[in-house]
Structure formats: structure tokens, C-alpha cells
Amino acid sequence: MSLQYAYLPPPSQCNPLRTLHIFSLVLVNFLHHCPSTDMTVEWETGCHTLGRQRLVASMTASISDRLPTVLSAVLQSHQITPGEPFRLQCQLSIDALASATGHKTASIPVASFDIGHQLSPPLQGSQVGSIHQTNASSPPFSEPPVEQLIDKGASRPNTDHLPLTKTRKRGRSAIEAAEESTPARQTKKSRQQTLSTHNTAPQEVSLKSNDGALDKLITGVWQALFSDTKLDPSEFSIYVQTIANSEELKLLAGSEIEEADITTGDSTVAARSLFSRVNLIARRVSQTSRFCRALEVSVQARWVQCFDDRVQVLSRSHTPEVAKKMTMGEACSDFGWSEKELRNKMCIWRGYQHIAKCGGYVTLIFAGPGLYRFCKYRLSFDDKTFAALHGLRAAFEVAADTLQPCWRRVLGFLGMSQERKYTGHLHDWVIRGPGNEPVPLATTYHQWDRNFSYRHIEGSVIDQDAWGDHDPRSTCRPGASEALSCEVCHARQSDDSTQNGCRCFPALYGHSHARLPPVQIIQTSSGKNNGLFACLPFEAGEAVGEFVGELTTGITGLDVMFGQTEDASYQIWQGRSGNYTRFVNHSCKPNAQYEHFNWRGTQRIVLVSQGIKASDEITVDYSDVYWKDLRKKCLCGQTECRYRDRA
Numbered sequence: 001m002s003l004q005y006a007y008l009p010p011p012s013q014c015n016p017l018r019t020l021h022i023f024s025l026v027l028v029n030f031l032h033h034c035p036s037t038d039m040t041v042e043w044e045t046g047c048h049t050l051g052r053q054r055l056v057a058s059m060t061a062s063i064s065d066r067l068p069t070v071l072s073a074v075l076q077s078h079q080i081t082p083g084e085p086f087r088l089q090c091q092l093s094i095d096a097l098a099s100a101t102g103h104k105t106a107s108i109p110v111a112s113f114d115i116g117h118q119l120s121p122p123l124q125g126s127q128v129g130s131i132h133q134t135n136a137s138s139p140p141f142s143e144p145p146v147e148q149l150i151d152k153g154a155s156r157p158n159t160d161h162l163p164l165t166k167t168r169k170r171g172r173s174a175i176e177a178a179e180e181s182t183p184a185r186q187t188k189k190s191r192q193q194t195l196s197t198h199n200t201a202p203q204e205v206s207l208k209s210n211d212g213a214l215d216k217l218i219t220g221v222w223q224a225l226f227s228d229t230k231l232d233p234s235e236f237s238i239y240v241q242t243i244a245n246s247e248e249l250k251l252l253a254g255s256e257i258e259e260a261d262i263t264t265g266d267s268t269v270a271a272r273s274l275f276s277r278v279n280l281i282a283r284r285v286s287q288t289s290r291f292c293r294a295l296e297v298s299v300q301a302r303w304v305q306c307f308d309d310r311v312q313v314l315s316r317s318h319t320p321e322v323a324k325k326m327t328m329g330e331a332c333s334d335f336g337w338s339e340k341e342l343r344n345k346m347c348i349w350r351g352y353q354h355i356a357k358c359g360g361y362v363t364l365i366f367a368g369p370g371l372y373r374f375c376k377y378r379l380s381f382d383d384k385t386f387a388a389l390h391g392l393r394a395a396f397e398v399a400a401d402t403l404q405p406c407w408r409r410v411l412g413f414l415g416m417s418q419e420r421k422y423t424g425h426l427h428d429w430v431i432r433g434p435g436n437e438p439v440p441l442a443t444t445y446h447q448w449d450r451n452f453s454y455r456h457i458e459g460s461v462i463d464q465d466a467w468g469d470h471d472p473r474s475t476c477r478p479g480a481s482e483a484l485s486c487e488v489c490h491a492r493q494s495d496d497s498t499q500n501g502c503r504c505f506p507a508l509y510g511h512s513h514a515r516l517p518p519v520q521i522i523q524t525s526s527g528k529n530n531g532l533f534a535c536l537p538f539e540a541g542e543a544v545g546e547f548v549g550e551l552t553t554g555i556t557g558l559d560v561m562f563g564q565t566e567d568a569s570y571q572i573w574q575g576r577s578g579n580y581t582r583f584v585n586h587s588c589k590p591n592a593q594y595e596h597f598n599w600r601g602t603q604r605i606v607l608v609s610q611g612i613k614a615s616d617e618i619t620v621d622y623s624d625v626y627w628k629d630l631r632k633k634c635l636c637g638q639t640e641c642r643y644r645d646r647a
């Protein structure tokens with residue numbers, strides 16, 4: 001049985017109810033798949049013997065009611081004081097399974113939790129405890145992500161344990177295409193070849209450096225690139241106009257109006273309207289100043305270049321010193337500054353120019369306010385810094401062209417080309433090691449499937465042939481109102497941010513603008529083909545994204561994510577459409593896991609961070625069930641790798 005997928009917790013953020021809830025889902029799923037008709041479930045709090053169907057139904061129905069009681073009972077019966085960590089172990093006694101698997105004992109330890117200390121209401125997506133796998137022969141809680149798009153060499157999945165027939169009509173998959181051209185089982189020779197390819201594989205891009213000052217600069221660039229405030233110079237005049245018209249918007253007079261409204265009893269509406277107006281103005285001002293700042297530093301960097309060119313020209317007829325002095329004089333007279341003033345400015349501007357030279361103008365344009373300090377004090381101004389920025393330039397440009405497509409208009413002010421280099425979706429591009437141009441995603445699968453394509457979707461789509469119009473993830477009972485409140489924090493869930501009280505996964509649910517998380521697809525250096533990498537850190541418990549794809553059923557022979565509600569078992573297939581979660585590789589020491597979460601009566605599967613640092617590859621544990629029958633080696637590279645040494 002695989003439980004790794006369910007979870008590994010951040011020890012500092014404890015949430016026992018959530019852990020128990022997830023555990024219960026695991027247990028329910030286990031029971032659902034179990035061939036036995038009668039079984040005993042032993043919790044530390046008691047022992048229940050029920051028919052399987054009834055057990056599943058009763059556990060599912062009462063999970064959220066019972067968990068606090070179960071937990072309190074455990075705490076009380078063991079006299080655990082708040083703050084003291086403890087371990088909760090669960091056993092399953094399943095006679096039929098015992099005889100089927102040849103277990104001597106009928107009682108199988110399923111999982112244990114290390115539970116922290118807080119009994120406070122659940123926090124945003126936070127978790128507690130760890131679920132340890134104790135039995136590898138049981139059915140999975142959830143299966144690993146798709147494998148239908150296979151990668152090259154050693155990482156090519158060995159699928160000969162799976163029948164490649166599908167019960168449902170589906171387009172020809174990359175795996176099938178690859179099956180035709182590559183033998184499913186690797187020979188010794190081909191394995192060696194793979195290894196040598198692996199050794200000479202290009203170096204991976206690092207999305208940050210190990211230098212504090214430089215990291216701050218890089219973080220600022222990523223934050224600006226992924227910000228939902230767009231850098232659009234063509235809207236500059238509109239921004240300015242809005243600010244100039246702020247009187248019409250009653251920005252300044254607003255507070256007086258509010259006071260009047262408050263006394264007339266219309267305070268909520270009045271306060272909200274004032275706040276909206278202030279928000280609008282503040283947003284416009286920050287957009288305007290960001291654009292001005294971007295233009296300012298870019299022009300200053302370009303000015304230094306022109307200054308140097310002018311010195312060069314004058315050096316043809318004068319000594320370099322004289323040529324420089326003459327150029328300084330020309331500039332001072334045009335600016336109306338003293339030489340000292342100009343020298344001071346130039347020192348910083350030269351820093352900008354250095355950055356533009358190695359990291360491209362994109363770095364300057366999106367660098368945050370730390371840029372000035374970085375250049376003034378010449379923090380980390382060394383070859384390593386410039387090499388790091390040079391290595392990031394392509395990754396920055398892909399993000400800028402796809403997320404902030406108007407950024408190149410700033411280059412127009414510098415007399416440079418404004419032509420976009422990378423079009424389409426951010427994840428249509430794969431970033432490769434230093435010195436290599438990013439390549440279109442599709443090309444990285446062409447060796448297996450010439451017709452490969454991938455549609456980026458924001459939400460799962462229902463396979464009509466499989467489910468008609470019914471969403472199989474629905475957990476809503478007809479007439480049940482509790483579906484609209486969060487079963488973790490019990491707050492009201494609403495897509496209208498002003499009505500929503502549930503903040504469990506705020507980056508995904510409950511507010512208006514869904515935006516891409518700061519992740520990019522990068523070619524791994526370990527031979528796993530592509531992987532998903534974090535540009536910015538994700539705190540433990542924070543959602544990276546939802547696992548979305550086609551909601552279907554009946555697929556065999558291809559990897560799918562399994563979902564299970566009380567009423568339906570469904571699959572999410574990311575073969576031809578989905579999102580970036582499709583590129584998450586396996587690691588035996590993962591930094592993320594998938595969790596079930598109900599949003600407004602619909603089950604969602606969320607990729608949740610266990611604490612991901614900027615530039616880390618985002619990985620999950622695909623589970624023993626995934627690897628069990630594969631003859632493939634794991635390339636996660638962890639010292640605790642479980643599947644490294646395989647025949």
C-alpha cells in the first residue's frame with residue numbers, strides 16, 4: 001500500500017485534524033479496493049467490525065464529525081498534554097487479504113502518524129504528522145501522475161507490466177508511439193549507452209544563486225515577472241490619466257464622504273467603495289512607477305553604452321584620457337550637472353549596464369527596488385554573479401515574453417527590436433542548461449511522438465463519453481448545505497472573494513484572479529527529460545497547483561491519477577491536456593505531495609509543498625505501487641533512493 005502520496009508534513013505547522021482526515025481518505029480508499037466483505041478496523045480508540053460496503057459508507061459519511069472526537073479520545077486516553085508530540089498507529093485486520101497475500105497475521109499495520117501538538121483549527125493547507133508506509137501489497141491511495149509521455153534513455157518507463165490496450169477510444173499516445181520504435185525492456189548495452197548520455201547531459205539551469213544579495217535581485221525579477229500587475233507601457237497614459245482624474249474618483253474627498261455615509265448607516269458600502277477607489281489608484285500608481293523605473297534604468301544602462309562608444313570615437317583623434325574628459329564635459333553640459341554629480345550617477349548606471357550585458361535588459365526591466373542598492377554598493381559584483389545572471393537570461397525572457405508580453409516595448413524606447421522571441425504559453429517552452437536556447441515543449445517529445453501536442457488548461461474537463469455532463473468529482477449530496485463550507489476549516493467557501501471565508505489554499509480557490517504559480521519547465525540534467533522547477537520558494541503547506549486534466553474513467557495501460565468520492569471512482573488523464581503538474585517527476589525524498597481537497601462540493605487534487613526552495617525541482621513520491629513492477633531505475637539521485645539499483 002502506498003501512502004507516501006498522501007503526505008509528508010512540515011513539522012512546524014501541525015494540523016492533526018487535517019492529517020487524520022487525509023488518513024481517513026486513504027483508509028476509505030483502501031477499504032474500497034479491498035476484496036474482503038468483512039473486516040475489522042482497529043483504531044486506538046476502539047474496534048469496529050462491519051461489512052465492507054457499510055464500513056466505507058459509514059466512515060466516509062462521518063469522517064469530519066468523528067475526527068475531532070477520535071483525536072480527543074486518543075489525546076485523553078494517552079494523557080497527552082498539549083505540546084507533546086505523539087504517534088498514532090492504525091491497524092487493519094483483513095482476513096481475505098491476509099490469505100491472498102500470504103500474510104501470517106490477519107492484522108496489518110497500515111499507517112502511523114507522528115502528530116505534533118496543536119489542536120487549533122486547521123490553517124491554510126497546513127498538515128501534521130507523517131504517514132508511513134508499512135505494507136507494500138495493498139492498493140494505492142492515488143496513483144502517480146501520467147506516464148504516457150515518456151522520456152528518453154534511462155528514464156523511459158518500462159510499461160511491459162501494463163497492458164497497453166485501452167477500454168476507451170483514445171488518440172495514439174506517445175507511449176504507444178515509443179513502443180513501436182524502442183524495445184520496452186532495455187538491453188544491457190542500451191542501459192550503458194543511456195548512462196553515458198546521462199553523464200554528458202547538459203548542466204541544469206539554476207533559477208537562483210547561492211549569494212544573498214544576488215538572490216534578492218533574482219527573487220525581485222521573478223516576483224515582478226509572475227506578478228499580476230502587468231508592465232504595459234502603452235497603458236502608461238491611461239494610468240496617468242486615471243491618477244490625474246483622481247479628484248473625479250473622489251479619492252481625496254472620499255474619506256469625508258465615508259464619514260457622512262457612516263453616520264447615515266451606509267457604512268459597509270461606503271467603506272468598500274472608498275477602498276475600491278484607493279485600490280484602483282494605488283494599482284495605477286504602482287504600475288506607472290514600475291514602468292517609469294524600468295524605462296529609467298534601461299535608458300541609463302544604454303546611456304553608458306553610448307558614452308563608451310563616444311569615447312571610442314573621440315579616441316581616434318585624442319588620447320583616451322582626453323577623449324573621456326571631453327565626453328564627460330559634453331554630458332555635464334547637457335545634463336546641467338557637475339562632473340562629480342555625473343561621476344556618482346555613472347557609477348550606478350555602469351552597474352545597470354553590467355547587469356544588462358550579462359542578464360539582458362529583461363533583468364533590469366523586471367528587477368525590483370533592490371537594484372539600486374545592488375549597483376550602488378556593488379554587492380557581489382563578480383564573475384560568478386555575472387555568470388549566474390547570464391545563465392538565467394533565457395528563463396527570464398521566456399517568462400517575460402509569455403507573461404508580460406508588452407515588456408519589449410520598453411526596448412523600443414532604446415531603439416532596439418521589440419519583436420517577441422517566445423510566444424504562446426509559459427509552459428510551451430523548456431528551459432535548458434547554460435548556453436542552450438529554450439526549445440518548444442513539443443520538440444522535447446518528438447523522438448517518441450512526432451505529433452505531440454499539449455493543451456494547457458486551467459481546470460479539469462469532463463470526458464463526455466465517460467461521464468456525460470456529470471462531474472464525477474462531485475461530493476455534493478442533494479440539498480446538502482455543508483458542501484459550501486470547508487470540511488477542514490469549516491468556513492464558508494465562495495468563488496466571490498468578498499463572500500469567501502475559506503483560506504485553505506488561497507492561491508487556488510476563493511478569489512478572483514487565478515494566475516500561474518512561479519514554476520518553469522526545465523530539462524533535467526539527470527536524464528528524466530523535463531521536470532518542474534520552482535522560480536520562487538513555496539512554503540510548507542502552500543499549494544503549488546491543482547492536478548488538472550481530462551476527467552475520465554476506464555483507461556488502462558496509461559498512467560492516470562485516481563480520484564474517489566463516495567459515489568464515483570474517476571481518473572484524471574493528462575495525456576493531451578492538463579497543466580504544469582504533468583511535469584512533476586518522482587523523488588524518493590520528495591518536496592511535495594498530492595492531497596484531496598473539497599471545494600464547493602467538488603473534490604480537487606492539489607499539489608502541496610512540503611517546503612520548496614527557489615530553484616528546486618518540485619517532486620512527489622510516485623509510490624511503491626508505481627515502481628513495483630517497473631524494471632526502470634529511479635534517477636532521483638537521493639541517498640535514500642529506493643529504486644536505484646534495479647535489474
Ligand SMILES: C[S@@+](CC[C@H](N)C(=O)[O-])C[C@H]1O[C@@H](n2cnc3c(N)ncnc32)[C@H](O)[C@@H]1O
Pocket residue numbers: 145146147148149150151154155156157528529530531582583584585586587633634635636
Ligand atoms: C509525469 S511524467 C514527469 C515528466 C517527464 N519527466 C517528462 O519529461 O515528461 C513521468 C515520467 O517521468 C519520468 N520520471 C519521473 N521521475 C523519474 C525518476 N525519479 N526516475 C526516472 N524517471 C522518472 C518517467 O519516464 C515517467 O514515466
